[in-house]
Amino acid sequence: EIVLTQSPGTLSLSPGERATLSCRASQSVSRYLAWYQQKPGQAPRLLIYATSTRATGIPDRFSGSGSGTDFTLTISRLEPEDFAVYYCQRYGTFGQGTKVEIK
Amino acid sequence: QVQLQQSGPGLVKPSQTLSVTCVISGDSVFSDSATWDWIRQSPSRGLEWLGRTYYRSNWYNDYAESVKSRISIDPDTFENQFSLQLNSVTPEDTAVYYCARGDYKGGSFDYWGQGTLVTVSS
Numbered sequence: 741e742i743v744l745t746q747s748p749g750t751l752s753l754s755p756g757e758r759a760t761l762s763c764r765a766s767q768s769v770s771r772y773l774a775w776y777q778q779k780p781g782q783a784p785r786l787l788i789y790a791t792s793t794r795a796t797g798i799p800d801r802f803s804g805s806g807s808g809t810d811f812t813l814t815i816s817r818l819e820p821e822d823f824a825v826y827y828c829q830r831y832g833t834f835g836q837g838t839k840v841e842i843k
Numbered sequence: 844q845v846q847l848q849q850s851g852p853g854l855v856k857p858s859q860t861l862s863v864t865c866v867i868s869g870d871s872v873f874s875d876s877a878t879w880d881w882i883r884q885s886p887s888r889g890l891e892w893l894g895r896t897y898y899r900s901n902w903y904n905d906y907a908e909s910v911k912s913r914i915s916i917d918p919d920t921f922e923n924q925f926s927l928q929l930n931s932v933t934p935e936d937t938a939v940y941y942c943a944r945g946d947y948k949g950g951s952f953d954y955w956g957q958g959t960l961v962t963v964s965s
Contacts, residue, residue: 785955
């Protein structure tokens with residue numbers, strides 16, 4: 741079973757800064773890796789699928805990249821509404837999440 | 844616009860059966876590109892995929908190993924909905940349960956229900 745490990749656990753940044761979130765797979769995976777954003781009391785929201793394709797309505801400040809075992813979600817300039825928890829996912833496996841908090 | 848609306852009891856006694864239903868609007872349970880999944884979330888286990896049902900000329904199910912012996916996910920073709928049943932629950936099954944639409948090929952989940960908090964307690 742593939743394990744997805746996200747780092748860091750918490751990212752403390754200011755609005756306008758760039759956020760770089762990592763997701764590492766325990767073995768090489770196909771390009772079918774997705775990223776989600778979750779805010780308190782809400783269901784996760786799909787941001788990125790197939791490593792780098794933005795879901796419908798997702799702003800272009802969100803981008804995904806990677807291959808093999810290492811994948812990255814980048815938020816180019818943090819907006820106030822971007823402070824949340826982010827998860828990577830591949831089929832039936834989710835990472836443990838990275839919290840992006842206001843510094 | 845696809846919408847998933849969940850319903851079900853919020854409290855279940857230990858050893859009993861947890862049941863949650865998800866009504867689909869804007870898509871069909873017969874979709875040939877989607878899967879209909881259940882995912883739960885708890886502080887101790889994080890996001891945990893439980894299983895799915897999907898139609899490809901016949902109905903199919905896949906279940907997570909962790910719950911395989913006590914889970915059933917069934918489509919209701921008349922009401923365009925699908926349901927989760929989890930038997931023999933314990934307090935460790937306390938979680939927020941989500942239904943979601945999955946992409947069969949890529950495995951991502953693009954639409955989610957609102958979530959149902961189910962507490963297992965006597």
